[in-house]
Amino acid sequence: MIQEFKFPDIGEGIHEGKLLKWHMEVGDTIQAGDTIAEVETDKVNAELPSPYSGKVIALLAEEGGIIYVGQVLIKVDTGEVGKSQDQTVEPVAEENAGVVGALEASSEVIPASAEGRKQEAAIPPKRKVLATPVARKMAYDLGVDLRNVTGTGPGGRVMKADIAAAAEKTTAGDSEASKPEQKHETKLEAASKDRNQIERVPLSMIRKTIAKKMVQSKHTAPHATAMDEVDVTELVKFRETAKGHFDEDIHLTFMPFIMKAIVLALKKNPKINSSLDDETEEILLKKYYHLGIAVDTEEGLTVPVVRNVDQKSIVRLAKELNDLGQRARNRKLTIDELKESTFSITNYGAVGSIFGVPVINYPEVAIMGIGKISKKPVVIEDELVIRHMLPLSMSFDHRVVDGGDAGRFMNDVKKYLSDPYRLLLL
Incomplete structure (x- = not known):
C-alpha cells in the first residue's frame, strides 16, 4: 500500500518551510519514527519523523526548496494489503522524534485559496489552479492569468518562476505586436541595465x-x-x-x-x-x-x-x-x-x-x-x-x-x- 506523507501543521502559525536536507533516498527502507528530512521554518529548524514503515518510492521536494503545509513530501510503500488508499491509516510517531515533538501526518486535501484581490471567471472543473498566496499576488501584480500557466511545482502547483516566465513571454509578444516607440525602448533598456546591478537576496524564513x-x-x-x-x-x-x-x-x-x-x-x-x-x-x-x-x-x-x-x-x-x-x-x-x-x-x-x-x-x-x-x-x-x-x-x-x-x-x-x-x- 502506498502512503503519502505531507508536511504537517506544526502549529504556532507556521505555514511553510525550507527543505534543508533529506535524510534518505529513494529505495531506502525506513521505520516509523525515522527522521526523513530537516526543515527550516520561520521559528526553528525541525526534524520530520516518518509516521510509516516501508520502502521509500518517491521524494517529491528538492533540497533548498520551499515546502507548504499539506504538500506531499514523500511516498512510502508500506507493503500492506487489503486497505484502500482512502482508508485512514493511524500514523505511528516516536515520542520526541523531532525537534518540535511528534508530528502527525494528515491525509486531508488542502483546498486551493481564493484567486486574489479581483474577481475572476469561474475555473472549469478540469483546470483547477494550485498556487500559493504569494504566487497568486505575483500573478495579479504582473497581470498573468493563472489558468493559462502550466505549473512545474509539486502536483502541478504554479510557482513564482512559472509566473515570471509567463509574464516575460506575454511582454515579448506585446512588444512585437505593438512596436513601441524608440523612446520607450530606451527606458526599458536603461531599466534592464539598472536591474543587472541589483543583487536579489531572498528573505530567510x-x-x-x-x-x-x-x-x-x-x-x-x-x-x-x-x-x-x-x-x-x-x-x-x-x-x-x-x-x-x-x-x-x-x-x-x-x-x-x-x-x-x-x-x-x-x-x-x-x-x-x-x-x-x-x-x-x-x-x-x-x-x-x-x-x-x-x-x-x-x-x-x-x-x-x-x-x-x-x-x-x-x-x-x-x-x-x-x-x-x-x-x-x-x-x-x-x-x-x-x-x-x-x-x-x-x-x-x-x-x-x-x-x-x-x-x-x-x-x-x-x-x-x-x-x-x-x-x-x-x-x-x-x-x-x-x-x-x-x-x-x-x-x-x-x-x-x-x-x-x-x-x-x-x-x-x-x-x-x-x-x-x-x-x-x-
Whole structure:
C-alpha cells in the first residue's frame, strides 16, 4: 500500500518551510519514527519523523526548496494489503522524534485559496489552479492569468518562476505586436541595465517572521519611549570581584544582574508585566516573569525566553543565557523556548551602540533597551567624578502604560542596578 506523507501543521502559525536536507533516498527502507528530512521554518529548524514503515518510492521536494503545509513530501510503500488508499491509516510517531515533538501526518486535501484581490471567471472543473498566496499576488501584480500557466511545482502547483516566465513571454509578444516607440525602448533598456546591478537576496524564513512581527507591533501598539542613564560603578566593581569566585565555564556578564533588577521592578509595577486583550478590553496582569532576551544571529534577531527569572540565581541565569544564546545562533531552539515571554530585553550595547529605540515584542507592553557601559564625567555633590554609566531606553505601549508608569519603573530598575547588594539580597 502506498502512503503519502505531507508536511504537517506544526502549529504556532507556521505555514511553510525550507527543505534543508533529506535524510534518505529513494529505495531506502525506513521505520516509523525515522527522521526523513530537516526543515527550516520561520521559528526553528525541525526534524520530520516518518509516521510509516516501508520502502521509500518517491521524494517529491528538492533540497533548498520551499515546502507548504499539506504538500506531499514523500511516498512510502508500506507493503500492506487489503486497505484502500482512502482508508485512514493511524500514523505511528516516536515520542520526541523531532525537534518540535511528534508530528502527525494528515491525509486531508488542502483546498486551493481564493484567486486574489479581483474577481475572476469561474475555473472549469478540469483546470483547477494550485498556487500559493504569494504566487497568486505575483500573478495579479504582473497581470498573468493563472489558468493559462502550466505549473512545474509539486502536483502541478504554479510557482513564482512559472509566473515570471509567463509574464516575460506575454511582454515579448506585446512588444512585437505593438512596436513601441524608440523612446520607450530606451527606458526599458536603461531599466534592464539598472536591474543587472541589483543583487536579489531572498528573505530567510526567520527574516520574514521578523518583518511581520515588527509591522504588527508598530501598527497595533502606539509606541512611546523613555530614556535614562544609571550609575553602575558599584555593579562593575562587584562583577569583577564575583568573576573570580566562579569556574571558567561560567561567563558572567551584566545581563543576569539586569534581568534580576527588571524582575524586581516588574513586581513593583505590575502593569508593565502585562498584555492587552483587545476583544474583552482587559489588561492581563501576569503573575509570572518570563523574560525574552534578544540574540543577534546570522539569520536575524531571535528572542529565546528565560522562564521564571524571579526564582533563579545570578549563576543559573548566566548558565541559561549562555546555553540559549549558543543554541539560538545554531538554530537549535525549540518552539516552546521562543514563546510566552512577558517582557523583553534587547542589548545593543553588545555591538557598541549607546542608545536606541527598541520595538515592542508584541503582545507585550514594554521592552528595555540596554546600551554600552562607558566611563563618563558625572557631577555628584557638586564634584565632577568619573563613573560607569549604563544607558537605558524603554519603549512602551501607550494604550496600557503612561509616561508616569514608565518613569517609575525605570527609577526602580536604576535603584537596583546602582546598588548590587540590595539587588542580591531581595
